[in-house]
Amino acid sequence: MVNRQNAAHYNAPLVILTSLFFIWGFITCLNDILIPHLKAVFTLNYTQAMLIQFCFFAAYFVVSLPSGYLVEKIGYKNGIVAGLAIAGSGCLLFYPAAGLQAYPLFLTAFFVLASGITLLQVAANPYVTALGRPETASSRLTMTQAFNSLGTTLAPYFGALLILSTAVKSADELKLLNSEELSVYQAAQAAAVQNPYLLLATVLFLMAAVFAVLRLPEIQARAEILDAVGTDVNESAWHYPHLVLGALAIFVYVGGEVSIGSFMVNFLGEPQIAGLAEQEAGKYLSFYWGGAMVGRFAGAVVMRKIRPAHALAFNATMAVVLLTLAIMTSGALAMWSLLAVGLCNSILFPTIFSLAVSGLGRHTGQGSGILCAAIVGGAIVPLIQGMFADRLGLQPALFVPVLCYLYIAFYGLKFRGLVAE
Template identity: 35%
Template sequence: MQESVVAARTRIARAARAAVIPLALIVSLFFLWGVANSLNDILIKQFKKAFELSDFQAGLVQSAFYLGYFVFALPAGMFMRRYGYKGAVVAGLALYAAGAFLFWPAASVHTYGMFLLALFVLASGLAFLETSANPLMTVLGPPEGAARRLNLAQAFNPLGAITGVLVGRHFILSGVEHTPAQLAAMAPAAREAYLASESAAVQVPYLVIGLVVCLWAVLVLLARFPRTRADADAAASTAMQGGPATTLRRLLGNGRFVFSVAAQFFYVGAQVCVWSFLIRYAQDSVPGMPEKTAADYLTVSLVLFMIGRFAGTALLRKVAAAPLLAAFAAANVPLAALAVLVPGMTGLYAMVALSFFMSVMFPTIFALGLEGLGDDARKLGASLLVMSIVGGAALTALMGLVSDLAGIHKAVAVPLGCFAVILAFALRARRRGR
């Protein structure tokens, strides 16, 4: 009896050691897509200068980016069902690198539409990464710890986001800003040279990112991934529960899951709205504030976001996921209202503070949405939850439109409404948990 216990412990220890490298590679993915996401916030400011865009037009950066998520989330899920988690990760990294490399020719021809295409391709790769990495973290351990594990892995996402903003601040933003009157007074050749130089500033950073992502794809390809029980049972699960159409009907009949998809749509919309227009809000709150100083407020908000992720992970050891989500959403509703009603430094501080309480929302909604689902439903459900990221495309464009019509501080009403929806979802999930 004792020998069998010792043998079992030895096998578990051996399996744990074998999983260290794959787990490190997977957790690093959260860092890599954090870099890509936060650089969009810099690109909105940069392209606004380089192409003389309105807030609505600049917001199309996020629309193109999150449309890639929407279009490729289901194909990524089907690809993962066929080739497994590792295959989906490698495919995602390859598309990520391809999108990053497209920034070079887009800057060479100085065409905004080509930049949007590059972002779409890059985001299609991230759809593969998120569709595979998020559910993988929920099955690598006991079900009751899924939200905590996913929050811990997601804590590396804001670290990547901070890195992205710092890269953008130092290597993309030039600090040279001309008013429309100054641009109109410039000689045509000088004006074109200025706009072209602002466009070309993105070439080297994205080339380096593409090379790093290629290296990571090779490392993942060479690493030996342990087979999870979910992988081993996938075929049997599909046979017992029916094909994708049957699974989809079951998911759409699950009220909590459907609400989680809606909550994720509004959460991603809120997050992207807040970060995309934080530099714009800061410069509007303090006229004359340099763009690099405004970018520092974005960096602070991302630091708070990272602190909130680690704090949330610790709190989830003592507090259930739904009540914690409800508390954080309840904090953000008055903060967003303050940013709407009290523009200026007070509103700016409230905008920055939103990030701390946004920290636990994405992984907690994701885990609550997948809770209690079988493996086949979990993979398809993960695809639908990743599709809901299109909220970043729709709601950022909406916020840009409201900003053009009524001012940036009133446009914060868009994320305010999003936080109210998240609060409603958390309260419903809490009641069901009880």
């Protein structure tokens, strides 16, 4: 582990690592722009369009565990370099996919891109927790996650400006075009995707080159774990209860967060809630995601004074209260209660992550891979909520994320004596 006396020397590496969190947040949020664009270009139904998210989240499940083993073999720094290179390669695949108008190739590009981002997360998240004093690990990871949220906030604006600048014609409109007009139209649509992703590929490869030559601190894993865990060093990360239960917490957290965001526009459109049109409701969605960003910047400071597990249990409990209000009430109270859950989400992911990898020692890389694999909850929980929404209605179906946050509160209380590392 990093020598605590040298913690002050890690400010520069932390600043550099923060750029990674920003860029992968930016890239991930561009999916929300590409989904409607590709749906229109390829005249897809909603199920076909959601294959984009399926392929993206599937990468976390498929690639995370191998990434954990890879990081243990080649180190955190080399893992970051490899992740940047793979993500850059995924961005390059968007060029032929757009040029050939091949939706399967787009799906492949999403998987490769997400694989690189997964490796980045597996390497960078525990690296941030290790660069400094153990008691402020959650605070550091919360701050870097705040810049990830900044990326997700800025990406839609720039994505809409670049990718959605060319209007997509309907199937009936396309039939009216002659071959030459159709060729020009398809070329314009391809360029709208190609140019932004070529730029992103360039940025990612440049960052990989920079990280390759940077002299970053070497992180040595401790052999012992904290007394709060109550076990000795094990042969695998799977033997640590706080890691296994933490992976489930990550699963339900990502699932709950994505579920709420996915159904927010429809929820605000319900007559008994706000009756907003989709375009107007979409504007309010920024309060949900923006709340997470503001909360993370504030949480990075506050959590230097509060035990991470206590903050985790408190925020999750408040999310349960707000969701219950959203289910049981109507009008403005229900609307703003659900939007305010974003603020509660702010510190959950970094706090769960830092607690879950605490004391794993030489198994930290594997543990990080397990936790990143659990992000697949973002693909599964929304489907479950959708099934209940079809049967019970949109508002009652919010009980699904309620269960998610109840478990997170339980995790925080169960490991309230654990010190993030």
